[in-house]
Amino acid sequence: MDYPNQSGFRQQPNVRMRGTTMDTGDASPLFDDTSAGGHKHSRKNDTGQAFLSDPMSNLAMAYGSSLASHGKEMMDKNLDRFIPISKLKYYFAVDTVYVGKKLGLLVFPYMHENWEVSYQQDTPVAPRFDINAPDLYIPVMGFITYVLVAGLALGTQNRFSPEMLGIQASSALVWLIIEVLAVLLSLYLVTVNTDLTTIDLVAFSGYKYVGMMIGVVAGLLFGRTGYYLTLLWCCVSIFVFMIRTLRLKILSEAAAEGRLVRGAKNQLRMYLTMSIAAAQPIFMYWFTFHLVR
Structure with missing residues (x-):
């Protein structure tokens, strides 16, 4: 006689209960053996280390690094030939006092007497130390x-x-660039040996x-008047x-020449100086x- 269990259901005799344990013959391992893959990874590392320790590879890496540094040096040298980037810091070495004084000099240049640029060990001093220095x-x-301001006016x-x-x-x-190129061409045609640089002319x-x-x-504010x-x-x-500034630059070599040559060239240089100065109001x-x- 079959007795019911406590839950009220009768257990069938022919149904085999699934055990909590499994047959060891059919059991599969919980984790795969990765020791073979580990050996492969180790062999890859050994190959990479061998490649890096190869003298030919080290020579190729050194040659590539030297070639890159040489190319960078050549690029900087050729770029500095046309655009002297290393000298731009000099033209931006200003402070508030210099800016205020230079703006006053541009608007009221009549009372200024000394227009020569100061030098220190054959190099001009920074603009913040000399109001006559270009910036x-x-x-x-x-x-x-x-x-x-032009946008505001429009x-x-x-x-x-x-x-x-x-x-x-x-x-x-564009007209600023054309003006500077025209001045450079004029200085070349008149054969003026001056210390004026392209950046000085731009300034x-x-x-x-x-x-x-x-x-x-x-x-x-006040209309056309x-x-x-x-x-x-x-x-x-x-x-x-411009007259008082450029005449010291363009006429600086006149004292070292003969009287006849000095008289002929001085006239051309003076005309060139006045032409450069007269072009500024026209553009303005x-x-x-x-x-x-």
Whole structure:
């Protein structure tokens, strides 16, 4: 007679209960043996170490490193030939006192007497120590400010557009490059031996952006009358500044030449100096007259 279990269900006699243990003959291992793979990985590491310890591979790596460093050196040398990047730090070595004094000199150059650049051990001192030294900080900031003021002027006349602002900036930059190239060609044709560099010419030609910006701002505040009066003052100031600055650079070798040669070349150099100075007011008016109405 079968007795029911406690749960109320009768256990069938022919059903075999699944045991908690399994037959050891059919059991599979819980973890695979990876010792063979470990040996393969070890062999790969040994191969890599052998390759790195190979004299030919070390020679190839050293040659590649030397070739890369030589290529970088050649690129820096050729780049510095056209764009002396290593010298740009000198032209940006300014401080607040220098910027204030140089802006005053650009607007009021009439009372300044000593225009010679100071030297220390045959090298010019940094601009922050000499107000006569050329710099690139004021020309760059003057150009950026001029573009922003031009955009403001166009906006007050409902003529502003990104294309117009781009044309204004690109045209001013292109004409600056053309001006510097023309001066370099003129110095070559006149055979002037001067210590003026290309960056110096960029700096001197870029000082006119200060007067251009001041003229446009005066036109926005006081109309066309204020624009013309202010621009006229700035044009005369930049003309005087360029004459007194460049004559020391362009006429510096005249004292070492003979009287006849000195007289003929001095006349050409003086004409060249005056032409460079006279070109500044022309550009200043050309780039600003259409911004004030």
